[in-house]
Amino acid sequence: MLKTIKAKIRNTSPMEKDLGLVFVISFISIIISMFTFGLTFIHSDNAVEISAIRAIVKHKDIFPEQWIYGNGDINLMRIQIFLMLPYFLIGNLPVARMIGTLLIIIFASIAIINMCKRIFKDNSWLLAIPLFSVVVSGVNARDVIIYSGMYTSTILWITLLLTLFFEIRQESANIKKKVAFCIIEALVLSGGLRWAAEITLPFLLLVFIDGLAKYNDKSVANFFKNIYKNLLYILIPSVIGFGFFKVLGRKLTFFVSQSNDLVLPDTLEKLGKNFLTVFKNFYLCFGYFGGSSIASIKGLATLVVFVACTLICFILPISQLIAIKRENESVRFFLIYAYLHNVILLVIAIFTTKLNDYHIITVIFVDVLISARYVYAYFLNKKTMISAGIAASFVLGVIVCVCSMLEDSIGWHKIYQRQREFANTIAEKGLEKGYGSFWNAYANEVYSDGKLRLGAIVVDEYNIATYECLVDKTVYEDDDCKTFLILDENENQEYGLIEYYFEKPIDDWFEEDVPVFNQRTKKMENHRLHVLVYDYDICIRFNNGVFDGVVKPTEMVFNSEGEKTWEYILMDNGGLVHGPYTPIYKGKYTVTIQGTNVDNLDIDFSTGFKDALSYKVIDKTDNGVVVSLDVKKSVDDFDVVLENNTNDEIILKNMLFVKN
Numbered sequence: 101m102l103k104t105i106k107a108k109i110r111n112t113s114p115m116e117k118d119l120g121l122v123f124v125i126s127f128i129s130i131i132i133s134m135f136t137f138g139l140t141f142i143h144s145d146n147a148v149e150i151s152a153i154r155a156i157v158k159h160k161d162i163f164p165e166q167w168i169y170g171n172g173d174i175n176l177m178r179i180q181i182f183l184m185l186p187y188f189l190i191g192n193l194p195v196a197r198m199i200g201t202l203l204i205i206i207f208a209s210i211a212i213i214n215m216c217k218r219i220f221k222d223n224s225w226l227l228a229i230p231l232f233s234v235v236v237s238g239v240n241a242r243d244v245i246i247y248s249g250m251y252t253s254t255i256l257w258i259t260l261l262l263t264l265f266f267e268i269r270q271e272s273a274n275i276k277k278k279v280a281f282c283i284i285e286a287l288v289l290s291g292g293l294r295w296a297a298e299i300t301l302p303f304l305l306l307v308f309i310d311g312l313a314k315y316n317d318k319s320v321a322n323f324f325k326n327i328y329k330n331l332l333y334i335l336i337p338s339v340i341g342f343g344f345f346k347v348l349g350r351k352l353t354f355f356v357s358q359s360n361d362l363v364l365p366d367t368l369e370k371l372g373k374n375f376l377t378v379f380k381n382f383y384l385c386f387g388y389f390g391g392s393s394i395a396s397i398k399g400l401a402t403l404v405v406f407v408a409c410t411l412i413c414f415i416l417p418i419s420q421l422i423a424i425k426r427e428n429e430s431v432r433f434f435l436i437y438a439y440l441h442n443v444i445l446l447v448i449a450i451f452t453t454k455l456n457d458y459h460i461i462t463v464i465f466v467d468v469l470i471s472a473r474y475v476y477a478y479f480l481n482k483k484t485m486i487s488a489g490i491a492a493s494f495v496l497g498v499i500v501c502v503c504s505m506l507e508d509s510i511g512w513h514k515i516y517q518r519q520r521e522f523a524n525t526i527a528e529k530g531l532e533k534g535y536g537s538f539w540n541a542y543a544n545e546v547y548s549d550g551k552l553r554l555g556a557i558v559v560d561e562y563n564i565a566t567y568e569c570l571v572d573k574t575v576y577e578d579d580d581c582k583t584f585l586i587l588d589e590n591e592n593q594e595y596g597l598i599e600y601y602f603e604k605p606i607d608d609w610f611e612e613d614v615p616v617f618n619q620r621t622k623k624m625e626n627h628r629l630h631v632l633v634y635d636y637d638i639c640i641r642f643n644n645g646v647f648d649g650v651v652k653p654t655e656m657v658f659n660s661e662g663e664k665t666w667e668y669i670l671m672d673n674g675g676l677v678h679g680p681y682t683p684i685y686k687g688k689y690t691v692t693i694q695g696t697n698v699d700n701l702d703i704d705f706s707t708g709f710k711d712a713l714s715y716k717v718i719d720k721t722d723n724g725v726v727v728s729l730d731v732k733k734s735v736d737d738f739d740v741v742l743e744n745n746t747n748d749e750i751i752l753k754n755m756l757f758v759k760n
Contacts, residue, residue: 119226126230136509143617144542146248148570155572173292201249208256227472237387239622251461289341300338302440355569381457401504416471523548536586559591565643587630605632645682651755655680671744684738691727696751704741
């Protein structure tokens with residue numbers, strides 16, 4: 101074995117040895133970054149995957165009904181399957197989180213190497229892996245590639261399935277590989293609809309286009325006879341997987357906001373803005389470090405990634421498309437998939453306003469594969485001054501980006517120590533259960549090594565409500581225990597509301613300079629956090645809109661024309677009540693408005709979303725109004741508007757929501 105490796109190294113060209121050294125440096129640098137800066141960058145979006153595993157263990161169910169899934173996705177095959185082993189074996193949860201991501205990166209790298217060798221029959225992975233993992237260095241992009249691994253897992257499955265499907269198409273796959281393809285495709289599609297855009301749809305179009313190019317017979321019957329087996333390999337696992345997802349969806353709860361709806365822009369102007377935003381997102385994913393000195397590492401890295409993005413995402417893919425007829429059959433197979441995949445994803449992003457920069461990460465990955473293979477085949481294989489210049493530019497560019505990445509690790513241990521210290525200070529006071537806003541909450545579960553259990557809430561000028569997304573909803577059930585509340589500086593300005601809801605805490609203290617993720621700047625920033633302790637479970641006072649089927653008076657905004665208590669709202673003439681401004685999911689509901697003289701109320705629902713719902717009053721009495729409500733698509737901030745335009749007092753108690 102050792103002799104074989106030595107022989108391969110001896111037979112490797114000097115240029116490939118240099119590229120191999122850069123690959124090794126890049127990979128080692130990624131690991132260093134993960135276990136330094138990465139340990140400080142565990143924000144709630146990354147931490148909830150640990151929370152999901154805790155829910156699986158607690159409820160003894162791989163798909164617990166108590167977990168509220170986000171964005172219409174089930175993340176088992178994306179993240180959780182890789183996190184489970186580190187979670188059970190390693191007590192230090194931040195380290196376990198990074199090991200889980202490292203496993204994804206290793207498997208994805210192996211899949212990329214295997215694909216390049218089998219389809220391209222070259223070593224272009226020496227370019228592709230450093231380019232994607234190091235040069236693509238935007239904050240969001242680096243997070244979902246290196247630190248959370250959310251999109252690296254997507255890349256693993258795309259690359260693995262494409263390689264297996266290539267072998268099936270070539271009729272070189274044995275029965276084990278065919279079965280593996282079908283099982284993996286079904287499992288991946290069970291994660292949700294987005295996988296159809298990444299895999300099923302481009303694979304289906306690939307079969308048709310590949311079939312048209314391969315078979316010249318004009319007979320439609322013969323055409324389908326030649327491609328039907330490949331169609332079945334795609335369709336059957338996809339239907340089974342997506343069918344399983346739909347069956348699971350009947351028992352699971354999904355947080356589905358309007359941003360998940362596939363809706364065309366209202367105007368052509370918005371469509372044009374979407375196009376420009378997506379164009380800008382390519383450069384955001386590669387990274388732009390504004391305000392940096394041009395002579396600094398960040399400044400040099402900005403120049404490198406700007407040039408790299410222009411070449412990788414635009415110039416080289418177009419050049420490869422022009423040269424596609426010169427390629428052999430296996431390379432054309434990949435290129436057809438690649439261009440189909442990217443067109444589909446970009447059309448979805450532009451025409452349905454999926455404008456977060458990370459939505460095009462897999463598009464960029466495919467562009468990297470196209471560009472790396474094109475440069476390797478047309479330039480680096482030739483011993484010319486141009487090829488030497490390209491190789492040198494690649495090496496220098498990657499080294500600059502590696503230095504920029506490692507620069508972020510300076511001072512990491514102090515930040516990490518403070519994050520651990522804050523979480524463990526709470527745990528050492530004998531507290532286990534608490535609440536905080538989304539970005540202040542779930543990271544503390546990880547930094548406390550699972551000693552703390554948290555639920556996200558929203559604190560605003562009107563109310564304190566649960567934020568039921570990516571959470572085990574049993575955390576909002578009364579456990580009859582002491583609980584704590586974490587407030588940042590802005591939330592602490594609503595202390596009067598906090599005191600009104602929960603009364604005086606039995607203990608409270610301030611923690612200075614606690615690193616907390618800022619979702620706007622995408623950075624960890626030091627905050628002064630206020631921790632309040634109560635001798636009861638404060639979840640009993642939370643507002644949660646229609647989630648529990650009861651909208652209480654405290655969940656509604658009142659214009660003070662009358663009186664508001666915990667039990668009721670007394671509305672005088674001109675009294676106006678509206679709220680709760682929380683999500684409501686698609687479906688049909690029976691709404692009962694309870695109180696006294698409520699038949700005199702003027703009633704309206706979500707005036708800003710008339711196209712999303714319709715309603716009809718079906719019964720009226722002095723102490724109850726019954727309304728049939730049809731929500732045609734999910735609404736993020738659903739509200740009921742109630743107004744007293746009479747001279748009589750109206751007492752509003754609760755509103756009951758029963759999903760039919």
